[in-house]
Amino acid sequence: MQLYLPIADLPVNIFLVLAMGAAVGFVSGMFGIGGGFLMTPLLIFLGIAPAVAVASVTSHIAASSFSGAISYWRRRAIDPALATVLLCGGTTGTALGVWTFTLLRALGQLDLMIALSYVALLTTVGGLMFWEGLRAMMRIRQGVVPPRRAHNWIHGLPLKMRFKRSKIYLSVIPVIVIGIMIGFIGAIMGIGGGFILVPIMIYLLRVPTSTVIGTSMVLTLVTMLFATLLHAMTNHLVDAVLALILMVGGVTGAQFGARAGQKIRGEQLRLLLGLLILAVGIRFAVELVIRPDDLFTIRELGVSE
Amino acid sequence: MIARSVVAALILLSLGNASARAERLIVSVSNHRVTVTPNYSGEELVLFGSVEKDAATPADRNAYDLVVTVIGPRADMVTRRKERKFGIWINTDYRQFLQVPAYLALFANRPFEQIAPPEVARRQQLGLNNVLLTQRVGTDYADVVPNDPFRSAFVRLRTQRGLYREDPAAVTLLTPTLFRTSIPLPAEVPIGTYQVEIKLLANGVFLTKTETAFEIVKVGFEQFVATTARQNGFVYGLVTAAMALMSGWMASIVFRKD
Numbered sequence: 001m002q003l004y005l006p007i008a009d010l011p012v013n014i015f016l017v018l019a020m021g022a023a024v025g026f027v028s029g030m031f032g033i034g035g036g037f038l039m040t041p042l043l044i045f046l047g048i049a050p051a052v053a054v055a056s057v058t059s060h061i062a063a064s065s066f067s068g069a070i071s072y073w074r075r076r077a078i079d080p081a082l083a084t085v086l087l088c089g090g091t092t093g094t095a096l097g098v099w100t101f102t103l104l105r106a107l108g109q110l111d112l113m114i115a116l117s118y119v120a121l122l123t124t125v126g127g128l129m130f131w132e133g134l135r136a137m138m139r140i141r142q143g144v145v146p147p148r149r150a151h152n153w154i155h156g157l158p159l160k161m162r163f164k165r166s167k168i169y170l171s172v173i174p175v176i177v178i179g180i181m182i183g184f185i186g187a188i189m190g191i192g193g194g195f196i197l198v199p200i201m202i203y204l205l206r207v208p209t210s211t212v213i214g215t216s217m218v219l220t221l222v223t224m225l226f227a228t229l230l231h232a233m234t235n236h237l238v239d240a241v242l243a244l245i246l247m248v249g250g251v252t253g254a255q256f257g258a259r260a261g262q263k264i265r266g267e268q269l270r271l272l273l274g275l276l277i278l279a280v281g282i283r284f285a286v287e288l289v290i291r292p293d294d295l296f297t298i299r300e301l302g303v304s305e
Numbered sequence: 306m307i308a309r310s311v312v313a314a315l316i317l318l319s320l321g322n323a324s325a326r327a328e329r330l331i332v333s334v335s336n337h338r339v340t341v342t343p344n345y346s347g348e349e350l351v352l353f354g355s356v357e358k359d360a361a362t363p364a365d366r367n368a369y370d371l372v373v374t375v376i377g378p379r380a381d382m383v384t385r386r387k388e389r390k391f392g393i394w395i396n397t398d399y400r401q402f403l404q405v406p407a408y409l410a411l412f413a414n415r416p417f418e419q420i421a422p423p424e425v426a427r428r429q430q431l432g433l434n435n436v437l438l439t440q441r442v443g444t445d446y447a448d449v450v451p452n453d454p455f456r457s458a459f460v461r462l463r464t465q466r467g468l469y470r471e472d473p474a475a476v477t478l479l480t481p482t483l484f485r486t487s488i489p490l491p492a493e494v495p496i497g498t499y500q501v502e503i504k505l506l507a508n509g510v511f512l513t514k515t516e517t518a519f520e521i522v523k524v525g526f527e528q529f530v531a532t533t534a535r536q537n538g539f540v541y542g543l544v545t546a547a548m549a550l551m552s553g554w555m556a557s558i559v560f561r562k563d
Contacts, residue, residue: 232542
C-alpha cells in the first residue's frame with residue numbers, strides 16, 4: 001500500500017516503513033538503545049532527504065524513549081537530580097544543534113555534515129565498543145576480574161553535588177558538558193545519543209548501572225521532544241506521518257527485541273552492537289568516497305504560488 | 306530558405322496588423338482544476354484545439370505546426386555541483402535559478418528544429434534548449450547557453466523526475482486543423498496555476514498564439530499536514546511531540562509486563 005509522505009514529498013510503501021521501524025525497534029530493544037543511529041541512515045538510504053530523516057526521527061526517538069522512561073520510572077531507576085542537571089546542558093545543546101543545522105542547510109553542506117558526523121561518530125564508537133566487547137570476552141575466558149579505578153580526574157572538578165538515588169558525589173560541570181554534547185549531536189544527526197551517553201556515564205561519571213539507562217532515557221526524551229519542536233518551527237522538516245509509522249513499528253519491535261536481548265550475554269551484546277554501529281559508519285564512509293551517480297543536485301527554495 | 310521565411314514573416318506580420326488575423330486558435334483542456342488526492346499517482350490532461358481560418362488566410366496554407374508549452378508555478382532553485390575534495394565528494398559550486406517553472410512541458414507535432422529556424426525558435430522559446438531559465442551569475446541576471454553545465458544538469462534532473470519534458474511527437478493533428486495533445490502530470494506535480502501556451506506556426510513562421518490555464522490543488526490529510534507544517538510550525542511541532550508522547554505511553558500500557 002502506497003502512502004504519500006507530506007513533508008518528505010515522496011510516496012512510500014507503508015509496510016516497508018513499518019517493517020523498518022519494527023526491525024530497528026527490535027535491535028534497539030535488544031541493546032537498550034534509542035535506535036536513531038540506525039533509523040536515520042535507513043531512511044536516508046531509502047531516498048528520504050537527510051534533513052527530513054533527521055528531523056522526523058527525533059520525534060520517533062521521543063516516543064520510544066518515553067515508553068522506556070515510564071517503565072524505568074516505575075522501577076525507580078531514574079535519578080531525578082542527575083536528569084535535571086543533564087537536561088540543563090541537553091536543551092542548550094539541542095538549541096545550538098538546530099541552529100547549526102539551519103545554518104548548514106542554507107550553506108548547502110548539511111547532507112555532507114550529517115554523513116561526516118555519522119562516519120566519525122559511528123566508526124569511533126563502534127570500533128571502541130567492538131574492542132571493549134572483545135577484551136571483555138577474552139577476560140572472561142581467562143577468568144580475570146577487570147580492575148576498576150574508583151576515581152578519575154573528573155572527580156577532582158569543583159561545584160560538586162550529591163545525587164542521592166545514584167549515590168554519587170559529583171561535579172555538575174562534566175554532567176552539563178555531556179548534556180550539551182549529546183543534545184547538539186542529537187539535533188544534527190537525528191539520534192538519541194543513548195549509545196554514547198550510557199558508556200560515558202558509566203566509565204567517566206561512575207554512575208551506577210541501576211540508574212544509568214533510565215536517566216539517560218530522560219535526557220533523550222526531553223532533548224528529542226525539544227528537537228522535534230525546534231525542527232518543526234525553524235526548518236518545517238518534521239514529517240509527522242512518517243514519524244507515526246516509525247513509532248508504531250518501533251515501539252512494537254522494541255518489546256520483542258528486549259525479550260531477545262535477555263537471552264544473550266552482556267559482552268556478546270556489546271560486541272554485536274559495536275559491529276552494527278561500525279557497519280553503519282563504514283556504509284556512510286563508502287558513500288562519501290565513491291563518485292556519486294550525479295554530481296548535481298537541485299534544491300527548491302519554496303514555490304511561490 | 307531562412308531569408309525567405311523571414312521575409313514571409315515580415316509580410317505576415319504586416320498583414321496581421323493591418324487586417325484581421327489570418328488564423329485563430331481555439332483550445333480547451335479536459336479539466337481546469339486537477340485535485341491531487343493522497344493516492345494520486347499521476348494523471349493526464351487532454352488539450353484539444355482547432356485552427357480557425359478566415360478570409361485572410363492564404364488558400365495554399367494548410368501545413369500547420371503547433372507547439373504547446375505548459376508552465377507550472379515558478380520558484381527559485383539552487384543547483385549545486387559536487388567535486389572531489391580531500392578524497393570525498395562535497396558540494397562546491399552552485400548557481401541560483403530565479404523564478405523558473407517548477408513544471409515545464411514542451412510539446413509539438415514534429416521536431417522543433419524542423420518547425421522553425423533557430424532564431425524563431427529562440428525568440429518564441431520553442432524547445433527546452435530555448436526556454437528562458439534565468440540564473441543569477443554574481444550580480445547579473447541572465448540566461449546562459451544551453452550547454453552550460455549547470456543549466457543542462459538542471460534540465461536533466463528535472464526531466465528525470467518527470468517535471469520537465471519535451472516531446473516533439475506529442476501533438477497529434479487529427480485533421481490539418483484539428484489537434485490534440487495530452488499533458489502528463491506525474492505524482493509529484495507542484496501545486497499551483499499552470500499556464501498553457503499554444504503557438505501556431507507554418508513554414509517556420511510564427512502565426513499566432515493563445516493561452517489557457519489549469520490549476521492543480523492538493524486535497525486530503527497529507528496536504529493539510531504539509532500546509533500546517535509550513536504555516537504553523539509551532540503548533541505542528543507541539544502536536545507531533547504530543548503524538549510521540551501518546552504513542553510511547555500507549556506502548557508502555559499495551560506491553561506492560563504484569
